[in-house]
Amino acid sequence: MRQIILHERPDGMPTKDTFQYQEVDVPAQKSGEVLLKTLYLSVDPYMRGRMSDLPSYVEPFQVGKPLNGGIVAEVIESDGSVLNTGDIVTGALPWQEYIAVSPDELRRVDVHGVPISSALGVLGMPGLTAYFGMYHIGEPKEGETVVVSGAAGAVGSLAGQLAAKRGARVTGIVGSREKADYIVEKLGFDNAVNYKEENVSDALKAKCPDGIDVYFENVGGEISDAVWPQLNTFARVPLCGAIASYNLAEGEKDIGLRVQGPFIKSRVKMQGFIVGDFAKHFSEAYRELSSLVQSGDILFEETIHEGFDQVPDAFLGLFTGENIGKQLVKVAAPNGEK
Amino acid sequence: MRQIILHERPDGMPTKDTFQYQEVDVPAQKSGEVLLKTLYLSVDPYMRGRMSDLPSYVEPFQVGKPLNGGIVAEVIESDGSVLNTGDIVTGALPWQEYIAVSPDELRRVDVHGVPISSALGVLGMPGLTAYFGMYHIGEPKEGETVVVSGAAGAVGSLAGQLAAKRGARVTGIVGSREKADYIVEKLGFDNAVNYKEENVSDALKAKCPDGIDVYFENVGGEISDAVWPQLNTFARVPLCGAIASYNLAEGEKDIGLRVQGPFIKSRVKMQGFIVGDFAKHFSEAYRELSSLVQSGDILFEETIHEGFDQVPDAFLGLFTGENIGKQLVKVAAPNGEK
Structure with missing residues (x-):
């Protein structure tokens, strides 16, 4: 599978050289973990701050390590104790096609009535x-x-x-x-x-x-x-x-x-x-x-790039104002869908 | 008596030409008013804003009209219904040596334990x-x-x-x-x-x-x-x-x-x-x-210029940082004092 690491810290506007794709093995699902397949990946302007090595409210990304951020994923392997195969979840996760992680790091996504990608946008x-x-x-x-x-x-x-x-x-x-x-x-x-x-x-x-x-x-x-x-x-x-x-x-x-x-x-x-x-106040919100979304009182839009190879373009597009609504990358379809 | 009018609006740093002294008659005390003798006059940085003709939280000073601000004064004529001769009062009043005004515009100054000038500073x-x-x-x-x-x-x-x-x-x-x-x-x-x-x-x-x-x-x-x-x-x-x-x-x-x-x-x-x-919340404060002042837990200083003719210098001194503590002008002593 592929992952995206921080190749070099940008000085000024990020470029494609900010990112590097790496081929690595699909992680093994250890005890207490689930294996996820990444479906949607969120690119957000605040991530630019984490690419710099300055003190802030979140620790900087490390050069040579995977970038991470909001991801919606499907559980494809699980011991069934907390999450089941086929569950759709979200969390702050590394930018890679498959992820092994503890269920404690994840929130289950409600799949009724709204697209699952909205967990990275209007409902995220x-x-x-x-x-x-x-x-x-x-x-x-x-x-x-x-x-x-x-x-x-x-x-x-x-x-x-x-x-x-x-x-x-x-x-x-x-x-x-x-x-x-x-x-x-x-x-x-x-x-x-x-x-x-x-x-x-x-x-x-x-x-x-x-x-x-x-x-x-x-x-x-x-x-x-x-x-x-x-x-x-x-x-x-x-x-x-x-x-x-x-x-x-x-x-x-x-x-x-x-x-x-x-x-x-x-x-x-x-x-x-x-x-x-x-x-x-998260649960109230x-x-x-x-x-409001289900009643149609609040509308939202998503600009979706297709394919894991589109992540750098999607991120860079945030700074040229290309997106309307939430800027996302669709990495894969859930099992059984296209 | 003398009063100080806004002669011209300053563009940049005010100068002596910002101010003009005028000789006018001492105002007559009308019914419902008291006649005051100005003792202390306060110069404050915020007054600079009022010298400009820009919308703000207080109306601009008018060219050709007396400037005004915090003053401590002595009642020298009164019908005795609200204030008595000899009372020390404070209010936002025109920059002149004598002032006729309704007692509604005034607050009585507590003369015990602290200098009356403190009504323009630490207790003002x-x-x-x-x-x-x-x-x-x-x-x-x-x-x-x-x-x-x-x-x-x-x-x-x-x-x-x-x-x-x-x-x-x-x-x-x-x-x-x-x-x-x-x-x-x-x-x-x-x-x-x-x-x-x-x-x-x-x-x-x-x-x-x-x-x-x-x-x-x-x-x-x-x-x-x-x-x-x-x-x-x-x-x-x-x-x-x-x-x-x-x-x-x-x-x-x-x-x-x-x-x-x-x-x-x-x-x-x-x-x-x-x-x-x-x-x-004024009364609580x-x-x-x-x-705190009477117990000595809070200390204060006053930089006092002597004489009504010193008002422009005292005001301009605010912007060169000459003062320690409250910048004031002593215009006159209360009756019977020096």
Whole structure:
């Protein structure tokens, strides 16, 4: 089978040389473990941080070792004590075609009513991230104005819909006309700003005439610099991601508008978070998101690359904005399916 | 009598031309008003913002109209219904030597045990600002590391002492050796960083080896840029002031290190505030601060300029860092005193 290791740490934008495929033996299933076949593999922007050797909230990937992240897999060998052959599971697992692991590392995926791949998106880490960032930090109220950057992505598309469900007016910032149409026509955002074709500052002034009460931050950089002066009194800024800054070269600094001036003037609260900070609320969030997805109140999209050899392309595509919704790689079909 | 009007809006650093003295008649005391003699006048960095014609949380000063701010005054004429001649009061009042005003605009100053000028400092707006910023937003815990910038000023000197009372280790950032000695030797800060003689980043690494849990922000600019990468997980940043940015010329932008990267990594909460946001807690705060001052648990300093003609110099001195503690102008002595 094949696995993907971190070949060299990127300095700046990752390239295909960041990754290396290796042929290794399919692992033997030891006692207390199950053997998994990888079905879907998630690529996420935060993984870029783990490719650098800097202290962070998760340990860096090691050069020469397999990369890892969210995977949906099928149990193909099991002693039957906890999981059965054919069960669909998810976990943070190494990027390889077959994986031997303890069931303690896995969560069973509900296969009814939603595609199993959604365990990596709307009903997985990105979904929970949108949920906690919007509802526990942003806390939009009826009639408020919410702006979401990266609004067509896995997290942003959901964050905006969740805000709308609280009665907020929602503007999404995106990087193409196709994405703008998608979030407005399909997802029900009130409007969109296409930062590649519009001046973000002017467009926000026109589309958010009452100012901005919640800014859900996914991108950082100049787009966000344009947001700060338009925040209303007591605005909230959940800091989820800053993809514009992830590929700075070593020693390169992230320079832009300082926030202290506008934040004091408007008494803004900004808070960085990661999904794990809300672990004790996971079951409540899964329940609410599952119900919203099954009722069709929340829609989601997946951009699926086909084949294990597509993983580097799928990952690199995150930084060129190619995906709508969750960016995934389909590695294999479950046994008995195509 | 004299009053001081806003002569012209400053573009960048204010100068003596920002101010103009005018001779006007002493106002007549109308029914329902008292006549005050100004004793102490407060100059505060936030006033710089009001000199610009930009939307903010307080309306801009008007060109040709008297400036105003915190004043301690003596009642010299009154119908005796609410206040008596000889009472000492404070309020946000026009910069003039005599003032006619409704008692509703005034708060009586407790003249026992503390100088009446402290109603403009430790027992006034700056004291409350330090109290709410540190205790309601910073919330330092026993053993945590707190850094205060502008640490020898009216707000910072108190904020650091309040953090120490919660059992935190406190480092103050200041701009002179005299101020460093003052906050460490007199006020009991654990140590000081003199940004004019030390590299702030290196000095903080050495003096805060466990990282920074609370950063009380008074200054903005490059000093704060050096703080962001050293914030610990779940650090809090009360945003009180950004004096380094107040004198930017029109159109000049406040450019520096963007915070999103370090704030996501460490899940920092940053919150802008002004003292008025906590109005419903004022009496609790006055009580606690008065008790701490009277017991000697909290010390304070005042830099007092003598004479109404010194007001512009006192104000401009705020931006060159001349003051230790509260910057004040003594305009007159109470009747019967010198």
